[in-house]
């Protein structure tokens with residue numbers, strides 16, 4: 001039996017329940033769920049209520065809903081009375097309320113960054129701080145949704161190849177749901193990712209290679225072991241969780257999308273998800289047809305999407321010798337690269353690469369200017385924004401949202417190259433004065 005974990009009533013804010021809330025909760029329970037899964041390339045259809053990975057043509061599947069029904073039953077003004085998590089967008093997520101596995105993901109702050117904005121030439125700079133999610137990264141959104149769907153579909157053994165943060169999130173949600181987690185990640189992932197996964201009780205394998213090598217192992221062993229493959233875009237549910245970043249930014253900006261969104265792009269799920277969210281919101285009648293310029297930010301040492309964008313190619317090529325401290329951006333070839341490139345091109349955006357040194361410098365600047373200690377991936381967006389304002393691609397008055405996809409606290413090895421502790425010996429690292437010697 002799948003484990004039903006969360007009472008949907010608990011997902012609502014702790015406020016006195018009024019009749020209105022009860023009616024709304026009932027409506028949410030009865031709201032039609034996903035109608036089917038649709039291939040992103042050949043448009044083949046698959047049932048929404050059975051486990052599925054890729055289409056037979058090898059492309060990712062996307063979850064589809066009947067917006068002609070939902071738009072009449074879930075109004076924009078209703079959203080604010082939902083829970084202060086990403087599940088406030090429950091009617092456009094594929095999970096039934098009784099299967100939801102939540103640790104409080106989403107509804108992260110959108111912060112106005114005035115001091116940093118002035119420094120980089122922006123009059124309207126905002127940071128969406130995803131570092132405040134459970135497991136300190138935006139991966140919580142995708143994995144909350146994917147693990148919830150596993151609960152719903154009765155899947156009990158999950159496997160994931162990960163650059164680091166997705167592994168931590170999967171381990172946490174699998175633990176919360178009582179499911180088995182098998183994790184494959186590069187041997188040199190940040191220490192935080194390894195320790196978290198072990199603490200959450202996952203089966204962890206460190207691989208001498210990149211996320212692409214980890215993915216190969218999961219694909220080879222998955223069927224025999226009975227694992228459901230939660231690789232980026234090899235199942236349709238992580239996108240659904242991540243698309244809530246798009247709903248949220250619209251809601252937090254009063255349903256007026258910004259002029260530009262900077263997104264640190266590895267596998268590109270967040271970018272694809274937000275692009276899907278904007279389309280869905282238009283179908284719901286919540287926003288118009290204007291879109292933000294979608295800007296894919298990558299690392300100089302691993303920039304397959306930037307290269308394909310500059311070469312005007314629809315797909316990226318495998319990026320040899322991928323290397324960067326921004327471990328989440330160390331994805332040499334993404335399955336959904338063509339979807340990312342589509343979003344960037346259709347939106348009139350661009351793709352840009354940033355060096356590791358620039359990321360660490362911008363991370364320190366963002367921290368000291370605004371009090372937000374960002375992952376290098378998030379800090380990369382600051383550098384990219386500064387460059388695109390300086391070269392005139394964006395105007396100072398444009399409303400710019402930078403996605404800080406994780407907390408800097410998960411990258412202490414990388415940041416310690418910038419802030420070395422000269423006096424620290426091993427004992428001090430364990431707690432200094434309060435540790436008995």
Ligand SMILES: Cc1ncc(COP(=O)(O)O)c(C=O)c1O
Nearest residue numbers: 266267268269270328377405406
């Ligand atoms: C902190 C951080 N930012 C960005 C990314 C890239 O995410 P996506 O796969 O959505 O492009 C990752 C992926 O691991 C990450 O951990």
Ligand SMILES: [Zn+2]
Nearest residue numbers: 039042055057
């Ligand atoms: Zn297909």
